[in-house]
Amino acid sequence: MDLIVFYIFAGLAVLASLGVIGQRNTMHSVMLLIVSFGALAGLYILLDAPFTAVTQIIIYAGAIMVLFLFVVMLLNAHTEADLAPALGPHAWKFGTLLSALLGLEVVCGLWRLGLTSFNNDAGTVSSVSSVRQIGTVLFTTYAFAFEVTSILILVSMVGAVVIAGRPRRDP
Amino acid sequence: MVSLNHFLVLSGILFSIGTAGVFLRRNLITILLSIEIMLNAVNVTFVAAGRYSGTVDGQIITFFVMTVAAAEAAVGLALVIALFRHRETLSPEAFTSLKW
Numbered sequence: 001m002d003l004i005v006f007y008i009f010a011g012l013a014v015l016a017s018l019g020v021i022g023q024r025n026t027m028h029s030v031m032l033l034i035v036s037f038g039a040l041a042g043l044y045i046l047l048d049a050p051f052t053a054v055t056q057i058i059i060y061a062g063a064i065m066v067l068f069l070f071v072v073m074l075l076n077a078h079t080e081a082d083l084a085p086a087l088g089p090h091a092w093k094f095g096t097l098l099s100a101l102l103g104l105e106v107v108c109g110l111w112r113l114g115l116t117s118f119n120n121d122a123g124t125v126s127s128v129s130s131v132r133q134i135g136t137v138l139f140t141t142y143a144f145a146f147e148v149t150s151i152l153i154l155v156s157m158v159g160a161v162v163i164a165g166r167p168r169r170d171p
Numbered sequence: 172m173v174s175l176n177h178f179l180v181l182s183g184i185l186f187s188i189g190t191a192g193v194f195l196r197r198n199l200i201t202i203l204l205s206i207e208i209m210l211n212a213v214n215v216t217f218v219a220a221g222r223y224s225g226t227v228d229g230q231i232i233t234f235f236v237m238t239v240a241a242a243e244a245a246v247g248l249a250l251v252i253a254l255f256r257h258r259e260t261l262s263p264e265a266f267t268s269l270k271w
Contacts (some may be wrong), residue, residue, distance in 0.1 A: 021192035095194035103187025156242035
């Protein structure tokens with residue numbers, strides 16, 4: 001049963017991601033990426049991580065993708081030019097080959113990691129799925145990283161405003 | 172229970188799809204979307220590894236990755252807007268002034 005659910009969500013995520021990079025219309029790409037994120041949220045539920053799943057939906061599908069949609073609509077640039085004249089006829093093949101090789105390497109490496117480093121027993125569900133536990137660890141062990149993250153968000157907010165703001169005109 | 176290797180293989184496939192997007196697409200926004208795919212692939216690895224080692228650390232690192240992704244998307248899209256304002260295009264071929 002779990003395996004069937006896994007294959008449904010994993011297939012959905014992979015197909016939607018392939019659609020994202022195979023799509024010429026940027027708007028459709030953003031929509032397909034939201035589908036992919038939803039499927040990954042389903043996988044997080046399957047991994048007994050409901051907090052991460054909800055965060056995935058709210059932050060990724062809700063906030064970041066809306067930001068992307070805003071920019072796509074704002075710039076009104078829905079389609080892109082052909083790749084071939086700029087890079088030559090073999091660019092597609094070469095890029096696909098390179099990324100396929102990288103994927104093979106990553107899968108092989110992770111496979112060995114999964115076989116050796118972790119005991120494949122599932123552990124207790126209550127210890128990983130409770131939000132209380134996550135909050136406790138987040139605000140004790142990772143408290144410094146949490147604070148640094150807030151500074152990062154502040155800096156990126158100011159940076160985005162400065163970069164995208166109206167350029168200053170010299171008199 | 173699904174084994175850890177299933178999730179790791181899925182994550183590797185998603186990561187290579189993201190790199191393929193960065194290699195193949197000629198649109199700054201789609202390149203940023205591909206980077207988001209890669210970040211999500213890494214998130215899957217973290218959550219799965221945390222689940223199978225019985226700690227919440229994987230989920231917490233995923234939380235931080237999401238925060239960094241949000242900051243990256245904000246700054247990246249601001250850069251895209253600034254670049255579009257200069258050249259009226261989103262193709263990376265147009266922004267090669269610093270290319271050697």
